[in-house]
Amino acid sequence: MNNTSDNAGYKKLLKSTGIFIAMFVAMCWVLTKTEEHDKQVQSQIAVTTPVQVAPTPVSEPAKPKTIVYRYTPKELQDAFDANEVRITHKLNGNLLVLNGKISGIGLSFNKPVIDISVPNSYDTIKVFFDSGAVDMVSKFNVGDFVRVASRDVSLNPFGTIHLRSSSVLSDTNNKQPSHVW
Numbered sequence: 001m002n003n004t005s006d007n008a009g010y011k012k013l014l015k016s017t018g019i020f021i022a023m024f025v026a027m028c029w030v031l032t033k034t035e036e037h038d039k040q041v042q043s044q045i046a047v048t049t050p051v052q053v054a055p056t057p058v059s060e061p062a063k064p065k066t067i068v069y070r071y072t073p074k075e076l077q078d079a080f081d082a083n084e085v086r087i088t089h090k091l092n093g094n095l096l097v098l099n100g101k102i103s104g105i106g107l108s109f110n111k112p113v114i115d116i117s118v119p120n121s122y123d124t125i126k127v128f129f130d131s132g133a134v135d136m137v138s139k140f141n142v143g144d145f146v147r148v149a150s151r152d153v154s155l156n157p158f159g160t161i162h163l164r165s166s167s168v169l170s171d172t173n174n175k176q177p178s179h180v181w
Contacts, residue, residue: 066095073100073118073125076161084155091153096163098125099147102140112137114146125161129168136168 069091071079076098079087103124104115111131115124127148129137140146150163 064093066093068095068097070097070099073098073116074120076125077118077121077123080155080161088154093151095149095151096153097147097149097169098127098163100125100145102142102144102146105137105140105142114140114148116146116148123160125163126156127163127166129166133166133168 076087076096098116100116100118102114103117106113106115108128112129112134114127114129114137116127117124127150147169148163148166149169150166152164154162154164156162
């Protein structure tokens with residue numbers, strides 16, 4: 001019996017070893033095929049490689065040149081009477097400098113506003129200031145001459161010229177100007 005049981009154990013060992021070898025070969029084959037498949041898939045995928053791009057040199061945007069237009073109240077009124085579209089387009093984005101006589105001083109929404117008279121007319125030009133200009137406008141009186149500048153000039157629906165966000169120019173001397181532009 002000893003020989004038969006040794007034979008049976010030996011056969012079981014051989015059978016187990018054969019199964020192990022078959023499984024090992026099958027696993028190796030599956031892994032090889034999986035790797036080949038992965039390589040094929042990877043070859044079909046677009047490869048992205050990081051590229052270092054030199055930064056674009058920073059350049060300041062080209063600022064349009066600001067033109068300074070000097071008008072008397074009468075000239076400005078005449079320009080608006082002649083063609084509102086033309087004068088509004090001309091002054092848009094540019095600086096208007098206006099020299100004239102103050103005919104009124106007041107507040108609009110707690111911000112200073114002065115009226116500049118248009119000679120030989122009952123019309124006035126309204127000059128609106130930011131609230132920071134209260135001290136400067138407080139120094140003026142009706143009848144003083146003032147030189148103001150504004151980038152926002154328009155005609156309101158009632159026909160009055162408005163200068164918004166205006167500033168008083170430092171060469172204002174409260175006296176009638178000796179020259180007229």
